Amino acid sequence: MYLKDNDLRQLDEARLDGLPREVLRALSKRLLSDLKEARERLNRSPENSSRPPSSRAPWERGGESLALGVEEEDDASAGSATDRVSESAPESERPKREASVGGDSKAGVKPKGRPGRRPGHPGVSRRRVLPIDQEQSHAPSHCAGCGAALEGLEAVAYTGRYELELERPESGNAGVVVTQTKHTYFEVRCGCGHRTRAEPGRALAEADWTVELTERHLVGPRLSSFIVALSLRLGGSHRRIQEFLADRFGLSLSTALISQCRHELGRALEPVVEEALRAALSDAEPVPVDETGRPQHDQALWLWAFVTANTLLYVIGRRTRELLHSILGPTPSPWIMSDGYSVYRAYGHRLRCWAPILRKARGPAERLHTPTQAFGRELPSTFETLMQAVYAARAAPGPHGLRQTYSQRLQALRQCCVRVAAGPYPDKAQVLARELRNDWDGFRVVLEHPHLPLTNNEAERALRPWVILRRVSQGPRTEQGSRAFCALAGVIDTCRRRGLSPWPYLTDALRQRRQGLPAPALPLAA
Structure with missing residues (x-):
């Protein structure tokens, strides 16, 4: 980089218009070199640099062509160059195509067949025979x-x-x-x-689950809950869990059996999630809500967290209004604490989290555009003043409401947002100003009800361990794996928030479900 931030702050259109031709040409060369270097840094990916694969955004994992940075062609230009040439060539000059099934294995095309052991193969059984x-x-x-x-x-x-x-x-x-x-x-x-x-006991089959709930399974309920603890709470991969069980207990379990334990226990707990946890959410207020990327094989899905005082509910699905309505309903009664995602604006009882605004305001404050810097400094100053007033009102409420006390400052901030959103400001500053203007009522609710929270840190803290686990495991590969994960994570975190150990409950729930009985009710807070 030739030019530093201090140099760029001193350059504007008026300064460039006053430079001589030769000086302007030399400066343009330096700017072009800096632009190319910045663009190269921006285009770095796990495929062309040392960036880890987990740093790729969820929406960049949608398929092989997207992961490799290959743009899809339109119908007029679809097909490879060889195909287009061969179609216009005579029959004798056209290249021969490889068979899609049953062809040479070196061509990279694997024949499709039925999974599992082939007829006549001796198969693989447990290597160690325990007494x-x-x-x-x-x-x-x-x-x-x-x-x-x-x-x-x-x-x-x-x-x-x-x-x-x-x-x-x-x-x-x-x-x-x-x-x-x-x-x-x-x-x-x-x-x-x-x-x-x-x-042996067996639960009735369910169309949405391929794993069975039966006492015929080799792993007992307590050992299954122990495997889930190693997987979800300690972040162990199936290979590491397999290694630990072999070294510590002399068990020879396959990774498929370890995965089956998670899926079976998730199926056993799903009715509890559907009934008890969702009922607790409908009666609570407020409900912090947050979402983060949670890829499912090649699908860019999202992990949602809904948090109350003693209940957590996790859902993996699309980042859409339909999914949010399926959990909270079209007109939920409790307050919703959320970030600036536009889907949340459809709810009247909505609180807007202040923390992202303070974080986003650092960007305009560090921009090289002088008016944008002023907007970036005014925004956090106003919000910090209001935050201190909210904390003081919680300790000793005043005779007048905070909204009335700070009406002039709020009006000045709103006018500033309108001016930035419509004026010649950088895109990031305009986006932030529009976000403040669209969520204006969600911000002011706390000034009228100081007892309500200012942030949705509860939901963000609930998602943090699962974000770390996602970076290790890269997310589930099937819809059944996602459902099992949500059921297990919701019950485990709910028990923890209620001051209880989740593992005895998981053991009892799996034991009863294997016998065809309903799962026991979630234990109340200690």
Whole structure:
């Protein structure tokens, strides 16, 4: 860079008009060099620099062509150069096309086939055979045909299963151990001739879930909740969790089984999220709301957080008005604390967060345009004065309202925003001025009700750990994974806000759901 900020501040149109031709040409060369260097810095991406892939914006992950910076062609120019040339060439000179299915593997096209083990393949099983610590027998108590008691009749074993579970050691010892239990299921023939079987528990199938809720799964409820703790609370990848379980407990679990534990537990908790958490949101006020990018494979989705005093609800979906209405309704009764996203402006009971405005005001204050600098200095000064007045009113309310006390300063700020929005100011300054003008009522609500919050820091703090986890895992790859994540994250954070450990509840919920019973109610605050 040839020119520094101090040099650019001294340059304007009048200064350039007064420079001689040779001096202006030399200055233009330096400006051109600086512009090219700045544009090169702006165009840096994970594909052409050392930037990590996680620094890419969510909307830049929509597909291979977008990730590589390849622009899509229109219909008139679609197709490769080879295709366009070959279509105009004679038949004998046209290049041969590769077969899309069953062709040479070196061509980069993989044939599509049914996933899973191929017929005749020996398959892969658990590498370590753990000893059986205990056995449990399951026999029917009454005949399914006539209802007679079956006690004392001969029982024949017909199937069995194994279950790995975490157990607390004997009294006086620290830590946990993994035990393997063998469950045997018996069949009993009644005097009426009907054969009744004891079967493992199973929840009814749901169309939106491919994972089953059944006691036939190898991993027990407590071990499943432990795997979820390693994944969501400690941020461990499936490979790291697999390594830890093998080193600490001698377990040989596949990454697919570890993923299944998360999905199964998420399905077990989804009814709790749908009923209890959403009901708590409808009765609370105010509700801080925030959203952040949460990619789902190649889709640019968003993670929404809805926060109350003792409840959190997470939803992954589009950043649209329809999704917000599906959670809060078209006319929610509680106050909504949000940022400047235009979708929130449809709600009458809305509070506008002040923190983004103070942060955005730093930009105009550091611009090289002198009138913009004045606007950038006036804006934070006014808001800081109002913030101090709100804090003082919370401690000792005055005889007059804050809106009436600071009416002249508010009017001067509004006129300044109107002037900047319509005048010859940089785009960033005009956007900020329009945002203030459009959200004017949302800012002034706190001056009439000083007890209401000034920021939506509660929602931002709730999203922060999941943003860090997103940078590690790059987000889920399926819709089922997103739903499982939202259910787990909502229940875990809700229990934490209520001063409770979430893991005993997760264990009990999964155990009951596997038996076909409804999940227990969320525990109340301690």
